[in-house]
Every structure is written in structure tokens, then in C-alpha cells.
Amino acid sequence: MDRKIKLGIIIPILQLVISIIFLVLIFKLDIIPNKYLIPMVIVLFALEVLTLYTHLSNKGEKLGKYIAVFLCIIMVFGSYYLYKTQVVLKDISGVNIKVNDISVIVMKEDPAQSIEELTDYLFGIQKTIDRENGDKALHKIREQLGTEVKVLTFNDFDTQVGALYNGEIGAILINEAYRDTIVETFKDFNDRTRVIESYRMESLLELATSNIKVIEDSFNVYISGIDTYGPIRNTGRSDVNIIATINPKSKYILLTSTPRDYYLPLPISRGMEDKLTHAGIYGIDVSIGTLEELYDIDIDYYVRVNFTTLEEIIDALGGITVYSQYEFSSGGYNFKKGYNDLNGKETLAFSRERYSFVSGDNQRGKNQMEVIKGMIKKATSPAIIIKYNNILNSISGTFETNMSLEEITSLIKMQINDMSPWKVETNSVVGEGARKSTYSYKSKPLYVMIPNVDSVKTAKEKINKAMEMGR
Known part of the structure; x- marks a missing residue:
């Protein structure tokens, strides 16, 4: 009898240990609202008492054993996903560094195979552009x-x-962030040259500290989309430049798109204008400073997305629905005027196209905002739960943010608490095309877009209105 009692408490003890681990992970992640958390704790406690009773009293022992084993399996899987969620969120949050890869480049036919063979070489570097990294x-x-x-x-x-x-x-030092810009002039650059050595430079982002309470206060998020291969933390041209004004009280989001070729002074350029896309070469903090000056606002956070891996996220969401103002074709896909249900590859083609439209990059910016709207709608729907694991796998390494883990989880907790939909609206600024010298490429005029003052003024007013909504 004593032996049977000892064996009888093994399963209840195992269930208790797994329950404690499960609850610790839930409390640590802090994304479950109390209205769900308290009943969950009560139910788990009651089931533990039931399991212990059935095993010690021999009443319904077999059924109790099945229930206990099933519950343990559920909690083990739940604990795994909770732990995985925390790891992924930690990886993408609280990022405050920028990375520059400085390459030593020689001609492809050069006999040297290592940096040690370049002792007698004459190195060419930029006099002012990115000089700090060049000197390092x-x-x-x-x-x-x-x-x-x-x-x-x-x-x-x-x-x-x-x-x-x-x-x-014999050799040049180039920040890899400039490679695409160089290739626009020297089409054969990648074919005629090779990298003999590369140096990674990390530095802190120069961003103001935010004191925002993200579930109470309105705030601005800069969404930067890079369309290139390589690590997400490397500096590079930003082809997507969208400010998301988020009002958590009103459940309202305003997306404001700024064309990549907008001709603006950068915080580091001493008043000389450059393309907005080039600001990203110097770090996302320079892009943020440029847009803060344009719209006379504070940008509290940033989210940086690699659009080459966008299709993975879209497919993990199970596809999205976007609205197209025009009928057009791109990348072998046809898009109708009106609503389109898109998978990952189709979404990437939809968000990249600009040559099919009279307004070019202006329309591309609008389409990119439609993609973000579709993603927000899908990500805040209850159906997202069954795709949870796929989404976790897709976002790791594809985007980063300076929002803290606590701020992200508090927003998730708020959404789980009521699951009410967000209203998302969009706005774009426009301008006129021209050819001008730029801070990053002074030697020859590049295509730029001169800002339309009236559209910028309207954008400022809409952003301020969104910030004040519900106060």
C-alpha cells in the first residue's frame, strides 16, 4: 500500500513541477491579462488537487492519470512557445547600435590574396564622407x-x-552601405572588383531617450525598409520611409509615407541636401533626425524591416489583403484595382513596383502602406493564434526595434485584453522631380524629389491631430 501511494504521487508531483514552470514563464513574459491569468491559475490549482485526489483515493485513478498526462503535454508545449517568444522578442528589441562593414577592395585580377600582401599599396579613402569609419x-x-x-x-x-x-x-576602402550607390554609376563594379578584407564597425545610435507609456500615450514610430541582402543591423539605404503615429487610447494608427528621393538636409550634412534614402547609410538615427526636422515632431521609436524577407512574414501570417488603386502587373503577377489577396512573393512584387505608375515612387509608398495595413489587420486578429509558431520563426533576424521588451509585451497584453480592431489611415507627401547634387554624391547630379510644401504642411497637421485624438 505504501509503495502504491508513493507511485501514486509521482504524476501529481510531475504535474505540479510543469505547472510551476509554465506559470513562471507566463508571469515572466507578462503578455496575459489578469482577466485570463487569474482563472488560469485557479484552474491549474484545481486540476492539481483533482489529480492528487484521484491518485491517492483510487477513485477515477485511470481517468485522472489521462487528464494529468494530457495537461502536462499541453503545458510542456506551452512552455516551449513562451520561452521561444521571449527569446525572439529579446533578439529584436532594445537595439541601440548600428553596424558598418568597411571593405578593402582591389581589382579582380589583382594578384594579392590577403591584406598582408598590400604593404606597398596606395589606399584610396573618402576625404569627408564616412571618414570616421575609414580611419578606424x-x-x-x-x-x-x-x-x-x-x-x-x-x-x-x-x-x-x-x-x-x-x-x-591599388586598393580602396568603401563602406558596403554605399555599394548600391556606386553600382548605379559603375555598372561593372561588382564584376571587376573583389573584397580582400572586411572590417565590422559598431557604434551607438544617437537617439533621444523616450519616456512614453506606450499603452497610454500617443507616439511616433519610424518604419524603415531596407531592400537588400545582409544582416538587418548593417547600415544601408532606406527605400521605405513611413512614420506610424500610434494612438493606443483611440486604437488609431496614421501611416505617413515620405518618398525615398525626397531632397532634404541631413543632421550631419551642415545644411546640404541629400536624398532621404541616403540618410540610412549613416545610420537609422540620421534618418530619424531628418524626418523629425521635416515634420517638426519627435520620433520615439523605430522599426527596421528587411523587405527581402518580407515574403516569409506574409506567408507566416497566412497571406494578407491589400487595396490597389490601379490595375498593374509586376514580377509576373497581376494586380487588379480593388482588394487583392496576396501571398509573400506577390506582396513583395506589389510593394516594390513604381514604374507602372505616373507618380512613380509616390504610388509605391502608398502601396507599401497598404501592405502594412494588411499586416496590422492580420496580426491583430484572433486567427493569428494558430499561426503563432510560423510567425515567430519568420520575424527573427528580419527586423529590429529600439522599443524595449517590456514596451512590446505591454502592447501585446493590451491587444489580447480586448482584441478590438485598430483603425488605420494613410497619408503621403509629394514633390517634383529634379536633378541635383547631393551630400553623399557631390560629383554628379542625381534624381531627387523637391518637397511640396503644402503636402508637408498637411502631413504635419494630420500627425498632430492623430497624436491629440481621444485626449
């Missing part, structure tokens, strides 16, 4: 070679790359 890379090269290196400075990329091409210098 030169310092690392000197350490590796154990000697001083010969350096020639250039005022622009055209003369720097041209000097490499014609043999005036």
Missing part, C-alpha cells in the same frame, strides 16, 4: 601590417573608383 579601418590595417600605409584621399566616389580602375591606387 586604416588603424586596423596598420595593426595587421605592422607598418604605416600610404593613403590618398578623394572628394567623391567617381574619382575614387576611377583611380582604382586606371591603376592610380
